[in-house]
Amino acid sequence: MPVISRGEVSYVTGAASAGIGRALVELLVGQGGLVIIADLNAEVGAKLASELNEKAGSMVAIFVKTDTTIWEDQLAGFEKAVQSFKRIDYVFANAGIAEHPWLPPFNPETAASRPIVKPDLATANIDLTGQLYTAALALQTFERQEIGPSGFRGKLILTASVFAYYPSRAMPMYAASKAGIINFMRSAAQYYSTKNITVNAVSPNLVDTPIAPDVLFVPFRERKLLSNIDLVIEQFQKFLGDSTINGQALSISQDHVWAHPPDTYMFEENDPACDLISVELFKLFGDSTK
Numbered sequence: 008m009p010v011i012s013r014g015e016v017s018y019v020t021g022a023a024s025a026g027i028g029r030a031l032v033e034l035l036v037g038q039g040g041l042v043i044i045a046d047l048n049a050e051v052g053a054k055l056a057s058e059l060n061e062k063a064g065s066m067v068a069i070f071v072k073t074d075t076t077i078w079e080d081q082l083a084g085f086e087k088a089v090q091s092f093k094r095i096d097y098v099f100a101n102a103g104i105a106e107h108p109w110l111p112p113f114n115p116e117t118a119a120s121r122p123i124v125k126p127d128l129a130t131a132n133i134d135l136t137g138q139l140y141t142a143a144l145a146l147q148t149f150e151r152q153e154i155g156p157s158g159f160r161g162k163l164i165l166t167a168s169v170f171a172y173y174p175s176r177a178m179p180m181y182a183a184s185k186a187g188i189i190n191f192m193r194s195a196a197q198y199y200s201t202k203n204i205t206v207n208a209v210s211p212n213l214v215d216t217p218i219a220p221d222v223l224f225v226p227f228r229e230r231k232l233l234s235n236i237d238l239v240i241e242q243f244q245k246f247l248g249d250s251t252i253n254g255q256a257l258s259i260s261q262d263h264v265w266a267h268p269p270d271t272y273m274f275e276e277n278d279p280a281c282d283l284i285s286v287e288l289f290k291l292f293g294d295s296t297k
């Protein structure tokens with residue numbers, strides 16, 4: 008399994024709770040890495056950073072209070088990371104929330120007496136826009152630094168979900184956001200493939216974390232339908248260090264792991280037009296990428 012080089016720096020969003028982000032932070036610090044923890048939860052995030060520093064006997068973790076949906080918050084976090092640790096080798100766009108219903112429940116009997124409401128897009132704001140802000144900062148930071156100890160300018164890893172591929176009647180905003188993340192990842196991986204930058208994603212099914220109230224997990228525990236967090240973290244690890252994997256999404260459900268290869272859904276006759284769109288758009292954008 009690839010490992011990071013000692014002293015490499017990671018920026019992890021959504022790492023304050025006892026979930027996937029925190030497990031990532033523990034893995035990275037355990038491998039001799041330095042971490043920036045960016046999260047909304049200042050109390051828990053700051054405590055985590057100081058515990059890690061105390062245990063290491065040196066500054067290995069910095070907490071920055073960040074709302075990932077606010078560009079200026081994320082920009083300040085990246086600036087703090089570069090100021091403190093000089094560069095960022097890995098960025099984990101991980102902060103996310105479970106579905107907030109975007110519309111009231113369907114009920115034709117009461118609908119006519121209710122006003123039409125503006126949808127609640129909180130899920131998409133955090134799970135899509137927030138992660139895209141993180142990605143934009145990561146890619147521009149990588150562009151501004153030399154190749155690092157593991158042989159890359161930097162690596163971006165996004166936390167998606169199996170619902171990027173599976174429709175979910177209860178989670179349309181979550182599914183839309185995670186699907187957006189996956190095709191963004193594939194597109195960015197294509198663009199950066201010649202630029203010493205890798206972009207990948209991990210797509211778990213339900214993992215027992217504070218993302219949802221405990222009651223939601225009860226039937227999954229009973230039916231052994233939860234995915235193991237250690238197995239999820241192992242998939243992130245496959246993209247670290249000198250791994251050259253790019254443009255891949257690794258999915259996890261219970262103890263199964265499978266890879267989603269680069270998109271091959273289209274029929275062959277569609278390829279030349281898709282490729283020519285990139286060539287012609289780059290001309291319009293003034294970008295010398297082929």
Ligand SMILES: NC(=O)c1ccc[n+]([C@@H]2O[C@H](COP(=O)([O-])OP(=O)(O)OC[C@H]3O[C@@H](n4cnc5c(N)ncnc54)[C@H](O)[C@@H]3O)[C@@H](O)[C@H]2O)c1
Pocket residue numbers: 020021022023024025026027028045046047048073074075076101102103104105133134137166167168169210211212213214215216217218219
């Ligand atoms: N737990 C699961 O079943 C599961 C499955 C698939 C994918 N995921 C994804 O994994 C990621 C992490 O989820 P988790 O299960 O560890 O959840 P979690 O609730 O344990 O952790 C999420 C963290 O993100 C932080 N956060 C939320 N909104 C934020 C914002 N706007 N700005 C900054 N921080 C914010 C929270 O404070 C929390 O610390 C999410 O993207 C989630 O969609 C989770």
